[in-house]
Amino acid sequence: xxxxxxxxxxxxxPVAIATSLMLMGSFMTLAAPSQxxxxxxxxxxxxxxxxxxxxxxxNNENAAAVVLKYNVTQxxxxxxxxxxxLDPLLATKWRQASPTTWVFxxxxxxxxxxxxxxxxxxxxxxxxRVMNNKSLPCTSTSKxxxxxxxxxxxxxxxQITIKTSxxxxxxxxxxxxxxxxxxxxxxxxxxxxxIGTGPYKFTAWDRGKSLTIDGWSGYWGKAPQVQHVKVIFRxxxxxxxxxxxxxESNIALSIDPSMIKxxxxxxxxxxxxxxxxxxxxxxxxxxxxxxxxxxxxAIDRKTIAKTVxxxxxxxxxxxxxxxxxxxxxxxxxxxxxxxWMWKYDPTQARLLLAQAxxxxxxxxxxxxxYSQDAFIRAKDLADAVASYLDAVGFNVTxxxxxxxxxxxxxxxxRDLSKVxxxxxxxxxxxxxxxxxxxxxxxxxxxxxxxxxxxxxxxTSDKAxxxxxxxxxxxxxxxxxxxxxxxxxxxxxxxxxxxxxxALSGTALLAKNxxxxxxxxxxxxxxxxxxxxxxx
Amino acid sequence: xxxFLRRRFVYSLMALVGVxxxxxxxxxxxxxxxxxxxxxxxxxxxxxxxNAIYGFDRPVWIQFYKFLIHILHFDFGQSISQSRxxxxxxxxxxxxxxxxxxxxxxxSVLVAVFLGTVAALRPFSRTDKAxxxxxxxxxxxxxxxxxxxxxxxxxxxxxxxxTSGQDAGWKSWVLPIATLMLSxxxxxxxxxxxxxxxLNSSYVQNARARxxxxxxxxxxxxxxxxxxxxxxxxxxxxxxxxxxxxxxNAVFAWVGVGGTMxxxxxxxxxxxxxxxxxxxxxxxxxxxxxxxxxxxxxDPRIRIA
Numbered sequence: 103x104x105x106x107x108x109x110x111x112x113x114x115x116p117v118a119i120a121t122s123l124m125l126m127g128s129f130m131t132l133a134a135p136s137q138x139x140x141x142x143x144x145x146x147x148x149x150x151x152x153x154x155x156x157x158x159x160x161n162n163e164n165a166a167a168v169v170l171k172y173n174v175t176q177x178x179x180x181x182x183x184x185x186x187x188l189d190p191l192l193a194t195k196w197r198q199a200s201p202t203t204w205v206f207x208x209x210x211x212x213x214x215x216x217x218x219x220x221x222x223x224x225x226x227x228x229x230x231r232v233m234n235n236k237s238l239p240c241t242s243t244s245k246x247x248x249x250x251x252x253x254x255x256x257x258x259x260x261q262i263t264i265k266t267s268x269x270x271x272x273x274x275x276x277x278x279x280x281x282x283x284x285x286x287x288x289x290x291x292x293x294x295x296x297i298g299t300g301p302y303k304f305t306a307w308d309r310g311k312s313l314t315i316d317g318w319s320g321y322w323g324k325a326p327q328v329q330h331v332k333v334i335f336r337x338x339x340x341x342x343x344x345x346x347x348x349x350e351s352n353i354a355l356s357i358d359p360s361m362i363k364x365x366x367x368x369x370x371x372x373x374x375x376x377x378x379x380x381x382x383x384x385x386x387x388x389x390x391x392x393x394x395x396x397x398x399x400a401i402d403r404k405t406i407a408k409t410v411x412x413x414x415x416x417x418x419x420x421x422x423x424x425x426x427x428x429x430x431x432x433x434x435x436x437x438x439x440x441x442w443m444w445k446y447d448p449t450q451a452r453l454l455l456a457q458a459x460x461x462x463x464x465x466x467x468x469x470x471x472y473s474q475d476a477f478i479r480a481k482d483l484a485d486a487v488a489s490y491l492d493a494v495g496f497n498v499t500x501x502x503x504x505x506x507x508x509x510x511x512x513x514x515x516r517d518l519s520k521v522x523x524x525x526x527x528x529x530x531x532x533x534x535x536x537x538x539x540x541x542x543x544x545x546x547x548x549x550x551x552x553x554x555x556x557x558x559x560x561t562s563d564k565a566x567x568x569x570x571x572x573x574x575x576x577x578x579x580x581x582x583x584x585x586x587x588x589x590x591x592x593x594x595x596x597x598x599x600x601x602x603x604a605l606s607g608t609a610l611l612a613k614n615x616x617x618x619x620x621x622x623x624x625x626x627x628x629x630x631x632x633x634x635x636x637x
Numbered sequence: 638x639x640x641f642l643r644r645r646f647v648y649s650l651m652a653l654v655g656v657x658x659x660x661x662x663x664x665x666x667x668x669x670x671x672x673x674x675x676x677x678x679x680x681x682x683x684x685x686x687x688n689a690i691y692g693f694d695r696p697v698w699i700q701f702y703k704f705l706i707h708i709l710h711f712d713f714g715q716s717i718s719q720s721r722x723x724x725x726x727x728x729x730x731x732x733x734x735x736x737x738x739x740x741x742x743x744x745s746v747l748v749a750v751f752l753g754t755v756a757a758l759r760p761f762s763r764t765d766k767a768x769x770x771x772x773x774x775x776x777x778x779x780x781x782x783x784x785x786x787x788x789x790x791x792x793x794x795x796x797x798x799x800t801s802g803q804d805a806g807w808k809s810w811v812l813p814i815a816t817l818m819l820s821x822x823x824x825x826x827x828x829x830x831x832x833x834x835x836l837n838s839s840y841v842q843n844a845r846a847r848x849x850x851x852x853x854x855x856x857x858x859x860x861x862x863x864x865x866x867x868x869x870x871x872x873x874x875x876x877x878x879x880x881x882x883x884x885x886n887a888v889f890a891w892v893g894v895g896g897t898m899x900x901x902x903x904x905x906x907x908x909x910x911x912x913x914x915x916x917x918x919x920x921x922x923x924x925x926x927x928x929x930x931x932x933x934x935x936d937p938r939i940r941i942a
Contacts, residue, residue, distance in 0.1 A: 155718040155904065292720045309719075310730065310892030311803060336801055336890050340785060344793050344800045506905040 141635045142317075145330040146615070147351040148628075149342040153335040157307060158292040159283035160232045160240035169333050171627040174215075174315055175281035175298030178206055178225075179274050183620050185425030186535035188275055192220060192282060192299060201269045206277075208260040212322045214284040215303045222256030228282035229254050229262070231289050238292065245279040245534070247272070247574065248542045248555040271577035272536055279626075301326055302630065310335070326631040339478075343610050352612040353633070355624055358478045359413035359608050367611045370413075371619035374423045374533030377415065377477070378601035379487065380526040380544075383562045387463045392454040394597045397525075398442030399451035400494040401487055403602050410486045414478050415603035419444040420589070421530065421540055423604055423621075427573075427585040428537025430593075440593050443600070451494040466497045473500065473527040474508035477605055484527050487602065498525070512558050515548040528558070529605065533621050537585040541570045544599065545592060560598050566591055613637075641933055649926045656918035660911055661704050713915070714908035718901065723908035726897060727916050733803075734893040735920075737885065738878040740810065741817035745878075746871060748821045753828025754855050760833055768825065776822030780881065784816040784888040801890040813885040820874050820881075827870045831863035838862065864935050872928040876921055 154167045159175045161167070172180060178193035193206040212220035232240050233252045246252075251267040264273065284297035296304050301323065302315040317329035334351060336342040342354040343361045362368055381388045381397065388394055403417040419435060420443070422428045436444055455465045471491075473484035481502045488500035511526055532540050547564050548556035569591055573584035592599065609619050617633045688694040695703075707713070713723040756768040791812060792800040798812055799805040835841060836859045844858050883895025894913060901909035 156720045158720075294720070310896070311890070334802065334890070337887055338785075341788065341801045341888060341890065344788060348792055348796060348800055350800055350802070505903050509905075 141327055142329050144328070144635060145332055146328045146353070146630075146633060146635075147332045147334060147345075149334050149336045149345050149351040149354040150624075151335075151337055151339075151342065151356050153310065154313075156292050157294055157296060157304075157313070158238075158240070159281045159287065159296045159298065160238060160242045161292070168622075168624060168626060168628045169313070169315065169331060169630070170296055170298075170304065171281060172300060173302045173331075173627070173630045174300045174304050175283060175296050176300050177278050177281045178208075179278045181275070181278045181534065181622065181626070183622070186275070186427065188278065191278075192225075193274075193277075196274050198271070199263070202266045204264045204266070204273050205257070206262050206264070206274075208262065209322065210260055212299050213320060214282075214299055215297050215318055215320065216284050216286060218284055218286065220260075220282075220299060222258050222260060222262050224285045225262050225282060226254045226256045227285040228287075229264075229280060231283065231287065232280050235289060237290050242279045242281070245539060246276050247538065248551075269575050271575070271581065272538060275534060275536060302331065324631075327634050328630055331630060346610045346612050349612070352615045353617060354610040355607070355619070356478070357608045357610045362608065362610065367613055369609045369611060369617065369619055371607050371609065371623055372423065372621050373531065373605040373607050374621040374625055375477070375529050375531040375605040376418060376421055376423060376601050377483070377527065377529055377603045377605060378421055378599045379471075380528055380558075380560045381598045381600065382524065382560050383596070383598045384560075385524075387458065387465050387467050388598075390458050390461075390463045391597055392458045393463060393465065394600075395442040396451040396454040396458075396494065397491060397496075398597070398600045399445060399447045399454070400496075401490050401600065401602055402446040403444065404446070406483065406486055407603055410482045411479060411603055413606075413608070415605045417602070418604035419601055421544070421592070421599050421601055422532050422537060425535055426532060426537055426540075427535065427582045428532075428540055428589050430586055430589050435593075442597065443593050448490075448494050455495050465495055469496060469498045470524040471498050471500045471527065472508055472511060472524060473502050474505045475502075476505075476508075476527075476529040480527065480529075483602075487527070515556060515559065526560075531625050533625050536581075537588065538574050541573065541585075541588060545570060545588065545596075561596055563596050566596060638933065642930065645926055645929045649922050652922050652925075653919065656915060656922070657705070657708065660915050660918075661701055663911065663914075708915070713912035716901075716906050716909045718904035718906040718909070723906075723912040724916075726901075726909045727894060727912045730892045730894050730897050731916065733891065734879065734882050734895070737810075737813060737882055737891065737893065738817065738875065741814045741878050742871070742875050744814060745818045745821040745824055745874065748818065749824035749828050750860075750867070753825045754832055754860070756825070756829045757832030757836060757859075758851055758855060765829075768829070772822035772825040774822070775819050776826075778819060780816055780819050780884050781888065783819060784812070784884060787812045787815055788888070801888070803891055809889075813889050813891060816885055816888070817878050817881055820877055824867075824870055824874055828863070828867055831866045832859055835859035835863040861935065865932065868928060868931055868935065872924060875924055879917070879920070 148169065154161075157167050157170060159170075176191050178191060179196075180189050180191040181187060182189050190209075192209055192212060194209050196204060196206045199205050208220055208222065208225060214220070214224075218224060229252075232238070232243060233246065233254065247266075247268070247270045249268065250270050253265040255263050255265075257263040266273065270276070281298065283293070287293050287297065294307060298304075299322065301318060301321040303318040305314040305316050307313045311334070313333040315331050317325060319325075334345075336345060336354075339356075339358045339361050342351070343357050343366075345351040346354045347363075347366070357368075379397070381394050383389060383394075403419070407415055407417040419440075420429050430440075441447075442450075459465050469491075471484055471488050473480050475481070481500075484500045484502065488498040491498045508526070511524075512528070530540065530544070542555045543558045544556075545561055545566055546556035546559055547561050547567060548559045566588065569584070569588045573581065573588050576584045607619065607624060609617070609623075611617060614635055614637045615633060616636045619628075622628075685694075693700060711724050715721070716723045716726045719726045752768050752772070756765040759765050788800050791798040798808050803809045832855065836855065838859075840862075841854055841858050844854055849858075880895060882891070882893045883899060885891050886893040886896025886899075894917065898910065898913045900906075901913065
């Protein structure tokens with residue numbers, strides 16, 4: 103049969119199909135722009151474990167306030183994920199005019215969200231509010247060099263000069279932690295309505311429920327794709343995880359890996375936090391270095407990482423994470439010189455204890471090992487370590503306590519009259535890339551250090567002090583060498599901190615979100631500009 | 638009745654004074670009350686200023702006097718963890734707690750009275766046994782576990798209710814109330830026992846002899862007489878539910894007094910703890926006074942005694 107010349111029959115069918123496909127394609131193309139436009143009105147919901155106690159600009163280092171830092175309020179500089187990496191932010195450049203003088207050039211065209219322009223004079227007011235204010239209990243000042251006084255002056259319309267009372271070669275890095283609140287922010291009380299220069303403005307904090315921020319059209323930089331963010335507080339891991347699965351939230355941070363199910367979309371990230379055990383050097387039997395080294399030998403870090411802390415941490419041997427100036431290279435660390443810091447050798451542990459016992463050290467003194475709910479499976483880890491220590495001859499009881507009791511021991515500065523100063527399980531986060539904050543908190547001999555240092559130390563060895571002083575005053579490659587001298591002394595002569603692991607974190611993501619957390623995500627700031635809707 | 642009320646009120650006031658003394662005493666146990674109210678690392682200047690304001694540098698009896706003056710102004714000090722007055726920290730979450738506990742109690746009483754009465758009307762029958770097994774079962778279930786199971790079933794598997802939060806309207810209330818209603822089990826047994834006793838009393842037997850039906854006997858005659866032990870247990874359950882909201886706060890992320898107090902313990906926020914203990918003490922004393930009044934309304938013999 104010949105083909106019909108009219109539209110109909112066999113010849114017409116392919117034409118009809120092609121026409122339909124073309125029409126469908128056009129329809130979908132017309133529909134697509136409206137789907138993309140939906141992104142700007144969507145609300146990204148992030149579930150975190152803890153609600154902040156306050157959200158003042160000078161106290162924004164906690165699980166919820168990481169959304170505020172960089173996104174709502176900003177600092178002169180910002181850390182990046184490269185070792186010791188630093189980028190300009192509200193300052194475009196800086197120079198060290200003299201050993202104790204730094205000059206910062208401010209970014210033009212920036213305003214705070216209340217319309218106040220960023221000028222030298224206004225920047226001075228903001229910085230003074232945090233750096234030279236005794237009546238505000240700010241936590242961000244703990245990142246400044248200890249014992250240094252700062253004189254800040256506006257030396258141009260877009261320039262400030264900071265004079266330091268001592269050489270502070272890392273001032274630009276330290277300023278990454280000091281966000282600039284609007285000059286109108288009260289100076290004598292903490293403020294719960296942060297006004298910053300970031301791409302988002304603070305909208306509301308409904309205590310116990312949520313914290314919301316929304317895109318700000320006056321931002322000096324590129325507007326992020328996500329324009330509305332809501333942070334909700336869910337203390338239970340399973341509730342946070344289930345919230346993502348049911349669509350109530352898009353991102354859940356700090357999820358216990360055991361809660362992850364097949365089909366979940368997850369991202370694993372390093373937290374920049376080390377877990378170590380602080381030993382009381384002044385207290386028997388720990389005042390004998392053989393006992394302290396025996397503890398190091400007694401703990402099987404690799405097995406712990408594979409079992410109790412599986413997917414939560416990796417075995418580690420130093421008090422700071424990789425990339426930090428205080429960290430010794432593995433090629434140097436994993437040698438016999440430091441082997442009590444990394445090697446599992448219960449036989450050697452027992453030998454050292456036997457030697458100490460023969461010299462009259464009471465190695466079976468009852469010892470408490472205190473832990474708190476500072477990370478996932480903290481209690482399980484403490485229990486495991488206690489059992490390792492008991493196995494070589496110690497008499498250890500693992501005690502899981504409230505954070506108030508743990509902090510009382512942590513901050514007691516070796517004052518044995520205040521607390522039962524026993525082994526303390528500590529999570530220490532240092533994502534700055536430099537060893538100063540760790541040295542300031544943990545390595546000084548106390549209690550004769552100036553205010554702001556040695557808060558958490560158990561060190562009683564004055565010889566470490568000139569080493570720390572030299573390291574903190576140094577700059578460039580010399581600074582790395584001097585901090586490594588501190589580390590060498592700490593791990594060979596002091597031996598009062600025994601690291602076991604480096605924490606990692608797991609975030610659960612909804613299928614319609616793309617995000618790669620990094621070392622700063624739960625410790626400092628969560629870059630909302632890197633989060634994208636994918637559908 | 639007025640004499641009865643006055644007497645009860647005086648006893649309640651005495652209990653309240655006891656609470657005040659206990660709350661004041663807590664702040665003195667540590668030796669330095671300022672160290673309880675101020676954050677770690679408070680400077681000596683901050684401590685001196687604080688002591689001067691609250692009189693902690695004066696003799697104990699003057700401190701107690703100042704403490705009472707501050708209590709009369711509802712001033713418990715500043716919350717160091719929330720940076721606002723401690724009373725605000727508690728009062729802002731008190732309303733939701735009372736609402737939630739109140740709703741849970743209301744439904745628990747409804748369910749318990751209904752099921753307990755049905756069981757009492759058919760003692761030792763299959764219905765009675767089923768109700769007894771059910772009430773013993775739910776009385777034994779750990780509330781935290783139960784809450785998580787409810788979330789797993791109704792939120793994650795069936796997608797009919799939210800996992801947590803208070804933003805989903807009436808749906809947000811269902812699982813928290815269901816969690817708190819675990820105490821309906823014990824209440825059901827109390828109702829059952831009291832109703833069985835009342836139904837066996839002579840006046841009910843007389844009413845039955847006059848031809849009254851089973852349900853009329855139960856509701857119009859037995860229930861009022863069985864009410865005394867039921868009201869006692871309801872008062873106890875009310876306190877239990879009020880305190881039990883801490884589980885709801887944790888699992889369902891509801892704001893509440895329980896969660897706030899736990900957070901205050903962890904944050905060493907003594908001002909909030911003190912405010913919480915005092916306010917909860919007042920509520921419980923008031924509740925007991927209310928129960929006493931209900932007693933007097935139900936049973937005139939109590940008013941006269």
